[in-house]
Amino acid sequence: MTRATIKDVSRVAGVSIKTVSRVLNKERYVSDDMRQKVEEAVARLNYHPSQAARTLAGKRSFQIGLIHDNPSPYYIFNMQAGVGQRCREADFRMIVQPCDINSPGLVDDIGALIDQAQLDGIIMTPPVTDVGTALAELFRRKIPVVRVQPGTDLTATSAVYIDNVQAADDMTAYLISLGHRRIGFVTGHGNYFASGQRLTGYRQALQRAGIGFDAALVFPGQFDFQSGTAAAEALLALDQPPTAIFASSDDMAAGVLAAAHRLGVAVPDQLSVAGFDDTDLAQVVWPSLTTIHQPIRDLGYAAADLLLEFGETIERRQLPHKLVVRGSTAAPKS
């Protein structure tokens, strides 16, 4: 017993091959009578169309690519979950392609992927979003692209994103509202545009509250645990150490926590710590992290949605973030 083909279906249903194809592709001009006969035959034979044949014969492949160069399991997992969910709803398949933005073969690899799989569209996550040569290649091929949280050429492609400036502003304002005046800030990796945006939000909230910006309180991080540890060690060693540290990722916030524990600094009594992302990590460290919830899964879903609904038409969608207060922040003890 070999796989059922469209021919088998047409024979069982007693209609032409093309009519079966019409039903499968939900085309117009099919009578209810025919549609029903075909659907019955499809169910009876447990028929599933060959993706390869569809791709070869048609103009679409029902496949989209997700291109990323992101070392965070949590980010990738949720992004895939969101994109995958939307793909399943549309009977599309998601092809995941990790890459290395520093590799000279990056552009060729992306081109090869598109050629081989005949992708109908591409979703990119930072920092791949901002690699000019890769973007140019995609434009050359005129393939629909949706970028997640792009930093450059904002209007060049469809995009989904959150308001990083506002989010960092929210968190900083929250810390200020608790009574903190000296708030340390750990920036993210320079490759990510969001890093700068979060710093901007931090400064914006300080300024609004009439608190002067102190460059000594800003530590350059890389989004990872080590950076957080290093930042905490540096910031807590200052003559006038901060009473709160806002790290622009949860990993870095965890690093701050670890350093504080090691130095015997009580959190949140002696030091408040805030993160950004609301990864699983935030609820698994102690004390659990006050952080900004970034709806990564929803971003993925929205990205796929834009791709499937609008194709080449450029569309933008901003998703809401949320301040999540947990155990790592409190009012400073005077």
Added chain:
Amino acid sequence: MTRATIKDVSRVAGVSIKTVSRVLNKERYVSDDMRQKVEEAVARLNYHPSQAARTLAGKRSFQIGLIHDNPSPYYIFNMQAGVGQRCREADFRMIVQPCDINSPGLVDDIGALIDQAQLDGIIMTPPVTDVGTALAELFRRKIPVVRVQPGTDLTATSAVYIDNVQAADDMTAYLISLGHRRIGFVTGHGNYFASGQRLTGYRQALQRAGIGFDAALVFPGQFDFQSGTAAAEALLALDQPPTAIFASSDDMAAGVLAAAHRLGVAVPDQLSVAGFDDTDLAQVVWPSLTTIHQPIRDLGYAAADLLLEFGETIERRQLPHKLVVRGSTAAPKS
């Protein structure tokens, strides 16, 4: 300018289409002369074969599926990285398919995936590995299968795994060697065969050391953070609380840590805590976790390797685990 086809390549190289195909597929009986001409043409035209056409015309699709129902981002990320790596080396593509082992449509979904994509093979991770109906469907289709850490029908398919019994034994023996006599154990989720194996290893080490097994020290967990917290609360409330707790996942160990912090129990001075898996988490909590390193990425790589190298031939491969000592364990203070 449209995509280059094999026809274009054959024209540029001045050979037949079939010869180009031979070179591309590394078939025998091609002269160096021909091979070189074809390779030059391929490079010049930046030609990439259409996967769809290859699948349709040939017997192989150059695609394998990775089927999982696992909520751990870390596990999935690394498994994908390993499988993906091996696929890239062989110019195969990996299709990732999350699923729900409790869904009645599970078998149909897997069947549909195989039909539509004409997969050349399937890799499954626990707990999907042990769903009898799904396995039966795969056998029916005679598709090569590799299972990661299967629990049932061990010899029915190729498999890669670690020795969970020995690993848990190692950890327990290590804790005993530190001087611990009352060692709590938190089991994993019942759906996973590894859960039982780890408990066996724990008991085995106790017995060898002449320490009686005390059922009160074993707490049933689910592999997640909450379980760990609940376990620690229950175990530490015993009349004779343990001096060490061995949780069979890092997430649960993190839960134990959090509960200990909350209860004011110092780790490792008053309580040693050990995990299992060595996920990123292990180095990000405080104190960092003593745990068993499970080479998830390597397991993925090996699984794909077995699939690509041996196909239907059943082959098994055991990978080494490793005890990693970090800050969460110490000798008990008498």
Added chain:
DNA sequence: TTCGAATATGACAACGTTATCTCATCGAGC
């Protein structure tokens, strides 16, 4: 020298769909 096997290449059908074109039917408007 001759023959068979191994090597090297090509012609052409086949894979399972969708696209395009053709044809038939049915109502509505003149």
Added chain:
DNA sequence: GCTCGATGAGATAACGTTGTCATATTCGAA
């Protein structure tokens, strides 16, 4: 009653590869 557009259905040609078979050449052994 006739024409025209909308609707419904099918025949047939792609799509870009690989599989199969045919054919030519080369090499080694009898």
